[in-house]
Amino acid sequence: MKITIERAALLRSLGHVQSVVERRNTIPILSNVLLKAENGELALTATDMDLEIVESVPADIARPGSATAPAHTLYDIARKLPDGSQVELDFTADTLTLRSGRSQFRLGALPVEDFPVMAGGDAGHRFTLSASDLKMLVDRTKFAISTEETRYYLNGIYLHASKAKTGAAEIPVLRAVATDGHRLARVEMALPDGASGIPGVIIPRKTVIEVRKLLDEAADRIEVQLSDTKVRFAFDSIVLTSKLIDGTFPDYERVIPTGNDKVMEVNAGQFAAAVDRVATISTEKSRAVKLSLDRGILTLSASSPEAGSATEEIEVSYDNTALEIGFNSRYLLDITQQIEGDGVRFTLADAGSPTVVRDVADGSALYVLMPMRV
Incomplete structure (x- = not known):
């Protein structure tokens, strides 16, 4: 195999396929990328036996053929070559030689026939x-x-x-x-x-x-x-x-509750910022934040024996009986980050039951969050 390819095209494709390759492998061939040159294209294949990625890029092929090379090493070399350079890959015997400008690298190549190919199967x-x-x-x-x-x-x-x-x-x-x-x-x-x-x-x-x-x-x-x-x-x-x-x-x-009867609506950005601030005090392990709801007002609080306590009040739309419920602050923030509209709606039952969270402006997503004791 002997080909010439633009450095940018090689780097982009290697960037895609090499991330599949595990850094530590007990099977040496799985650390390699398969290079196959034919019909004006170079196909790069990487696999971990459960996942396989193949990408084809245009290349000037002087001699068609196949080779394998260490994926991460090849990627690092391509990354460090100058912008706009041409890369020549020449495989003979068990060595892949890479030339670019005045640089030359010789990489050990494992046999192509050892490279596992994932069977396609019938995609019904x-x-x-x-x-x-x-x-x-x-x-x-x-x-x-x-x-x-x-x-x-x-x-x-x-x-x-x-x-x-x-x-x-x-x-x-x-x-x-x-x-x-x-x-x-x-x-x-x-x-x-x-x-x-x-x-x-x-x-x-x-x-x-x-x-x-x-x-x-x-x-x-x-x-x-x-x-x-x-x-x-x-x-x-x-x-x-x-x-x-x-x-x-x-x-x-x-596990998606249907009988929750207490509805709170709040500005998603304000709520997330308040949770983030109050959670600064919560313990690293539990990350617990307590939500105390009353008509029109939500009080967020957190405490820990080492750091002290924090509270913050924000205005909400809520017109029901008072309720206290605790959540993992990280989980609350993960969900509110998915809310693209301004408003987020919480549908609650009591302190021990799962809560449903939705984007007020978009009904396509639904989130369920289990409470925790605080």
């Missing part, structure tokens, strides 16, 4: 959605993904087709849900064409993070292919394939 369902819609589904739910490895079935976003009630009618929606047992995020959008029969799938946290990184540079349309065991996202010249989490997502509808 295909649909497309806009990059902005996929960003919205990911951004408003990923903060609630569990990091507790023992509950592996919560370590991702549950994507499925469902129905949403609008008045007396029901409309088909594509729904993304994540929960860690303390908070739940549910976001929905109109069901794309072709997605009506999709199975409910759990997309792993690492896949969610990698897809989200790529979406900032993506063209408008993303093709999603789904089977029972894999998901594939294809856009521009990138194809990302991932195994799905093999587990059953819990019946999240059961």
Whole structure:
């Protein structure tokens, strides 16, 4: 294999694929990126056995072929080369030689046949959605993904087709849900064409993070292919394939309360700023903040044996009996960061029951937050 490629194109693609590669690998070949040159393009492939990303970039190919090279080392070299430079990659025997200007690097290359290729599988369902819609589904739910490895079935976003009630009618929606047992995020959008029969799938946290990184540079349309065991996202010249989490997502509808009768509306920005200030005093471990509600007034308070205490009052829309309830301040801030409108609505029952949080101006997202003792 012998090719010449622009440094900017090589760096951009290496930046995308090398982030999949784990820094520490017990299997040496998984530290490498597969380079395949043919038909005027260089295809770069990286995998961790559960997730695979392939990106193709135009290249001047003098001799087609394939090679592998250490992903992070190759990326670091490309990053340090001068802007606008041309890069020559020449693979012979078991060595990949990189030349650019007066610089030359010789990298050890492992056999191409050792590089694992993820089987495609039969993608029984295909649909497309806009990059902005996929960003919205990911951004408003990923903060609630569990990091507790023992509950592996919560370590991702549950994507499925469902129905949403609008008045007396029901409309088909594509729904993304994540929960860690303390908070739940549910976001929905109109069901794309072709997605009506999709199975409910759990997309792993690492896949969610990698897809989200790529979406900032993506063209408008993303093709999603789904089977029972894999998901594939294809856009521009990138194809990302991932195994799905093999587990059953819990019946999240059961934890969304329907009988909460106390409604508080507050300016989202003012509320978040007040929570952030008061939480400065709360203990690092619990991060507890108490909300004391009375007609028209919300008093936020926190205390800790070491740091002292803090209180702050803000005006709210609330016309019901007095109520005191405690929450983890970090969870409150995570949810209010998803509120794009000015107003946020809390629907409460009592100090021990879950609270529903919604954006007053946008009904597509719903959040459930479990209270804590303070």
